[in-house]
Amino acid sequence: MTQKIGFVGLGAMGLPMASNLIAAGYQLTVYNRTASKAEPLLAHGAHRAARAGDVARPGGIVVSMLADDASLEALVAGEDALAANLGPDGIHVSMSTVSPAITRKLARVHAERESTMIAAPVFGRPNAAAAKKLWICTSGPADAKARVRPLLEAMGQGIFDFGEDPDAANVVKLAGNFMIAASFEAISEALTMVQKSGVDPVAAIEMLMTTLFASPVYQGYGAMIAHRKFTPAGFRLPLGLKDIDLVLKTAAEANVPMPAASLLRDRFLSAIAKGRADLDWSAIALGAADDAGLKVSR
Known part of the structure; x- marks a missing residue:
């Protein structure tokens, strides 16, 4: 019997993730605030719900991929x-990048209604989502995680479990996003120095990416920064600012100073103030060039 799954949130990440579930044989009922975004899925057999809550079946499974805390709270506890x-026995798999605090709060809401919330945020851009190459972090009750594991395997290349505390996976996701954003600053400062010293920044980053920094983050974003190619945006600047704000909030709750995160927040604010909000979040790298007096196009 084909398993029926609900899916809410069909943005740049959610749409390819939902498509992979259909390809894996799941029958989806989907909802997105902009209804037209569901059309590619409807063409492959998905059903469209009139309201977000209508994707749920008693005792079933719902996956959500939403933009922020407010959207997630409205889905779980709102109208x-x-x-x-x-x-x-119902399970909500929350795959959004949200605060640990909202996950703790909404896990309690689910528990009061005898359903379960699993945190399962992902690492990877839309092209990785389409290729089933996401890295997925999970936390929550062990039995529920075991039940949803086949769904996660249909969307990603690896699953990493961080225990039963409902918000643990969200903490790891924020830590990772902070480290990615910090790499933008390191790359941009280094390449600005290289360029102003008369050396080709593209040649420099190609050498560094294939030797000392042969990692997906440096290889992918290093090339974007060196070539100043920030469109199309896989993850827009305002979403990056949202994540760094969550990092700082989470750090404050744990009494952890994060001065580099504060610098990154200023970079995001500056980039948005300069009219770059539609660019990829790695465009904060333009801030180092601005500071050094280099001419940039945006």
């Missing part, structure tokens, strides 16, 4: 009442 609609 859509996903937690109530899932009911006993």
Whole structure:
């Protein structure tokens, strides 16, 4: 029997993730605020729900991929009442990058209604989502994680478990996003120095990416920064600012100073103030060039 799954959030990440679930044989009921984004899935057999909460079946599974804390809270505890609609034995797999605090809060809401919330945020851009190459972090009750593991395997290349505390995976996701954003600053400062010293920054980054820094983050973003290619945006600047704000909030709750994160927040704010909000989040790299007096196009 084909398993029926609900899916909410069909943006740049959610759409390819949902497509991979359909390709794996799952029957999807989907919802997106902009209804037209569901059309590619409907053409492959998905059903469209009139309201977000309507994707849930009692005792079933719902996956969400939403933009922020407010959207997730509205889905779970607002008028859509996903937690109530899932009911006993239902599972909500939250794959969004959100605060640990909102996950703890909404996990309690689910528990009060006898459903379960699993945190499963992902690492990877839209092209990785389309290729089933996401890295997925999970946390929450062990039995629920075991039940949803086949879904996660249909969307990613690896699953890493961080225990039963509901928010643990969100902490790891924020830590990773901070480290990625910090690499933008390191790359941009280094390449600005290289360029102003009369050396070709593209040649420099190609050497560094294939030797000392042969990692996906440096290889992917290093080339974007060296070539100043920030469109199309896989992850827009305002979303990067949202994540760094979450990093700083989470660090403050744990009494952890993060001075580099504060610098990154200023870079995001500056980039958005300069009209770069539609660019990829790695475009904060233009800030180092600005500071050094180099001419940039945006």
